Amino acid sequence: MKDTNFIRNICTIAHIDHGKTTFVDRILELTKAVDLRQMHEQFLDQMDIERERGITIKASPVKVIYNYTGQEYEINIIDTPGHVDFSYEVSRSMAACEGAVLIVDASQGVEAQTVAHAYLAVDNDLDIIPVINKIDLPNANIEETATEIISLLGVKKDEILKISAKTGQGVKEVLDAIIERVRPPKGDPNKPLKALIFDAKYDKYRGIVVYVRIFDGTVKVGDKILIMSTNQQYEVSEVGIFTPDMKPTDVLGPGEVGYIIAGIKEIGHAKVGDTITSATNPVAEPLPGYREIKPMVFASIFPGLPEYFEELKKALEKLKLNDWALTFEPTRSPALGFGFRCGFLGLLHMDVVRERLEREFEIAVILTAPNVEYKVVLRNGETIFVNDPAKFPDEGEIEKVYEPFVKLSIITPTDYVGDIYTILQNERRATLLHTENAGKNRVVMYFKAPLAExxxxxxxxxxxxxxxxxxxxxEFLGYEESDVVKITILVNKEPVDALSTVVHKSKAYQVAKKLVEKLSELIPRHQFEIPIQAKAFGRIIARADIKALRKDVLAKCYGGDVTRKMKLLEKQKEGKKRLREIGKVTIPQEAFLAILRIDEEKD
Structure with missing residues (x-):
C-alpha cells in the first residue's frame, strides 16, 4: 500500500486561455508520463471540440511520477476548464484535491475567472501555488501581474513562481513547489472504503466507468461495493489509474485518484458527488458531495426527425453522466413534435451540448433560442416558475413577474470603462454598483443586471x-419584479411556439420588428406567400412577408387580348391562395436561433 506522504493531489486553475493545458503538457513531457511519439498539444483535451476551439470543457485527471531529491512522488493532476460556463467542473475537481496551481497570464494579468477560481480554492481550503505564465512574451508585464496576485491572495512576492508553459522554463520549479507546499492527503487504509465520485463516463461494452478519489479504505477487483444514494451493490471488475489513458492496477488506496468499473448499467445509479463504500462494511455517513447546480439558461432540443426521439433521450442520459450540470425534461411542440426542455449553465455550455450530440451520438437536432427562468405570481395567488416561453401564462392571468438578476463583475483597462458603462446602462438595463482599482490602468466594475440581457x-x-x-x-443574486411580455411568432398565421420569446416591455416593439425581419431572411421562399407576424399585448405588433416563388405563366402568351393574360394571372393567384391554406412551411434550424442574431447588420 502506498504511503500517502508521497502522494500529492492538485488541480490547475486559471482564466480561459491562460495556459493551464499547455502547462500540463510540459509536466507530461518532463515526467515522461507519455511517449514522445504520442505527445501532441492539448494532450488532456480528449474531445475534438476542445482541440478545435482551443478550450478545455471537461476536467481531465492524470497521474505522474516525479523524482524529488531521490524519492519518487505520485502527483495526481486534474486539468480544469477556465470558461465561466464550466466553473462547476472546477468546483468538483477541487473536492478531490488538497492543492491548486493558480496560473495567471503575464500579458493579461488577473482576470474575472482568476478571481472567481482563487476564491473557490480558498473556500475549499486548498494550498494555492501562484504561477505567472507566458513570461517569454514581449508584452509580458511580470511585475504588475505579481502585484495583482499579491493583492488577490495576500502571498509574498518570492512565493510566486514564473514560467513559460510553451518553452518549459520554470515548470520543474513548480513541480518542486507542489511537493514542498501542498500537504499530503490523509486517509486510513484499514477503515471502511470511502470514495467520492467526481466524474463518470459511459462505455458501451463495460457499462459506466466512475472516476473516484479514495479518502479511506481500499478497493480492488472482486470487492463488493455500495453506492450510497441508491443503495445499489456491485462487484468490482476493474480498478485503475489515469496515465492519462486508463491503466488497470491491483488496488486503489487512500489519497489516490483513479477509476472503478463494476458493471453499472443504469445511468441513474452513478451520480457525480455520490459516495462509494464497502457493501460488507459500509461507512455510516456519506461524503458531503457537491452543492446542487442550478441551470441559468434554458432551451428546447428536438430531434431532426421525430422517429429519433428515443435515441435523443438515450444520448442525453449518457451525456448527463459525463456532464452533471445538464438538466432535461420531456416537452412537446405542435410545430416540432416531442423533444426535451434542457437547462444549461450558459450559452457556450448549450453550444457544446448541441455539438456533442451531433458528433458523439450522430443525432441531428433542432435547438430553440435560449431563455431564462421567470417567477410568475398568478392572479389566483399561485406562484409558478416558467423557463419555456411557450408555457408563459396569458397577460390576463398574471399578477406579477419576477426575473433573475446577477452580480456581474467586469475587469477592464480604464480606456474602455465609458463604453462598457454605456452598453450596460442604456442597452442591458444594468445598474452600476461600484468600481474598484485592479492595478495599473485596470478597474473592476460591478453591475446588477438581468440575466436575460x-x-x-x-x-x-x-x-x-x-x-x-x-x-x-x-453570480446569481435572486429574483426581482420586472415588466416583461411574451412575443408569439406566427408563421403563415400559425403560432410557432418554439420561436416565442419573453422580453422587457420597453424592448417589445424593437425586438418584434427585428425578429420578423430576421426570420423573413432565414425562412426560404415557398410556392406561396408567407406572412410572419409577431403578437404581443393582445395584438399583432410587427409583420414581414416572404414573397412567393412565381412561375412565369405569361411566357407562352405571345399576343392576343390583355384579358387572356389577366385570366392566367388570376388563375395563378387563386392557386397560390389555396396553397397557402394547405401548404406546410419548412423552417430551418437557423431560424430557431434568430433571437441571437437580431442585432446583426443586414448584408
Missing part, C-alpha cells in the same frame, strides 16, 4: 468594445 450576445459585445481585453464573471 447577459446570456445572449453580451460576451461578444464586451470583447468587441474592449478589443478583447475585458473579462467577465457573474
Amino acid at each position: 447577459i446570456i445572449t450576445d453580451f460576451f461578444d459585445r464586451l470583447k468587441a468594445v474592449s478589443r478583447g481585453y475585458a473579462s467577465m464573471d457573474y
Whole structure:
C-alpha cells in the first residue's frame, strides 16, 4: 500500500486561455508520463471540440511520477476548464484535491475567472501555488501581474513562481513547489472504503466507468461495493489509474485518484458527488458531495426527425453522466413534435451540448433560442416558475413577474470603462454598483443586471468594445419584479411556439420588428406567400412577408387580348391562395436561433 506522504493531489486553475493545458503538457513531457511519439498539444483535451476551439470543457485527471531529491512522488493532476460556463467542473475537481496551481497570464494579468477560481480554492481550503505564465512574451508585464496576485491572495512576492508553459522554463520549479507546499492527503487504509465520485463516463461494452478519489479504505477487483444514494451493490471488475489513458492496477488506496468499473448499467445509479463504500462494511455517513447546480439558461432540443426521439433521450442520459450540470425534461411542440426542455449553465455550455450530440451520438437536432427562468405570481395567488416561453401564462392571468438578476463583475483597462458603462446602462438595463482599482490602468466594475440581457450576445459585445481585453464573471443574486411580455411568432398565421420569446416591455416593439425581419431572411421562399407576424399585448405588433416563388405563366402568351393574360394571372393567384391554406412551411434550424442574431447588420 502506498504511503500517502508521497502522494500529492492538485488541480490547475486559471482564466480561459491562460495556459493551464499547455502547462500540463510540459509536466507530461518532463515526467515522461507519455511517449514522445504520442505527445501532441492539448494532450488532456480528449474531445475534438476542445482541440478545435482551443478550450478545455471537461476536467481531465492524470497521474505522474516525479523524482524529488531521490524519492519518487505520485502527483495526481486534474486539468480544469477556465470558461465561466464550466466553473462547476472546477468546483468538483477541487473536492478531490488538497492543492491548486493558480496560473495567471503575464500579458493579461488577473482576470474575472482568476478571481472567481482563487476564491473557490480558498473556500475549499486548498494550498494555492501562484504561477505567472507566458513570461517569454514581449508584452509580458511580470511585475504588475505579481502585484495583482499579491493583492488577490495576500502571498509574498518570492512565493510566486514564473514560467513559460510553451518553452518549459520554470515548470520543474513548480513541480518542486507542489511537493514542498501542498500537504499530503490523509486517509486510513484499514477503515471502511470511502470514495467520492467526481466524474463518470459511459462505455458501451463495460457499462459506466466512475472516476473516484479514495479518502479511506481500499478497493480492488472482486470487492463488493455500495453506492450510497441508491443503495445499489456491485462487484468490482476493474480498478485503475489515469496515465492519462486508463491503466488497470491491483488496488486503489487512500489519497489516490483513479477509476472503478463494476458493471453499472443504469445511468441513474452513478451520480457525480455520490459516495462509494464497502457493501460488507459500509461507512455510516456519506461524503458531503457537491452543492446542487442550478441551470441559468434554458432551451428546447428536438430531434431532426421525430422517429429519433428515443435515441435523443438515450444520448442525453449518457451525456448527463459525463456532464452533471445538464438538466432535461420531456416537452412537446405542435410545430416540432416531442423533444426535451434542457437547462444549461450558459450559452457556450448549450453550444457544446448541441455539438456533442451531433458528433458523439450522430443525432441531428433542432435547438430553440435560449431563455431564462421567470417567477410568475398568478392572479389566483399561485406562484409558478416558467423557463419555456411557450408555457408563459396569458397577460390576463398574471399578477406579477419576477426575473433573475446577477452580480456581474467586469475587469477592464480604464480606456474602455465609458463604453462598457454605456452598453450596460442604456442597452442591458444594468445598474452600476461600484468600481474598484485592479492595478495599473485596470478597474473592476460591478453591475446588477438581468440575466436575460447577459446570456445572449453580451460576451461578444464586451470583447468587441474592449478589443478583447475585458473579462467577465457573474453570480446569481435572486429574483426581482420586472415588466416583461411574451412575443408569439406566427408563421403563415400559425403560432410557432418554439420561436416565442419573453422580453422587457420597453424592448417589445424593437425586438418584434427585428425578429420578423430576421426570420423573413432565414425562412426560404415557398410556392406561396408567407406572412410572419409577431403578437404581443393582445395584438399583432410587427409583420414581414416572404414573397412567393412565381412561375412565369405569361411566357407562352405571345399576343392576343390583355384579358387572356389577366385570366392566367388570376388563375395563378387563386392557386397560390389555396396553397397557402394547405401548404406546410419548412423552417430551418437557423431560424430557431434568430433571437441571437437580431442585432446583426443586414448584408
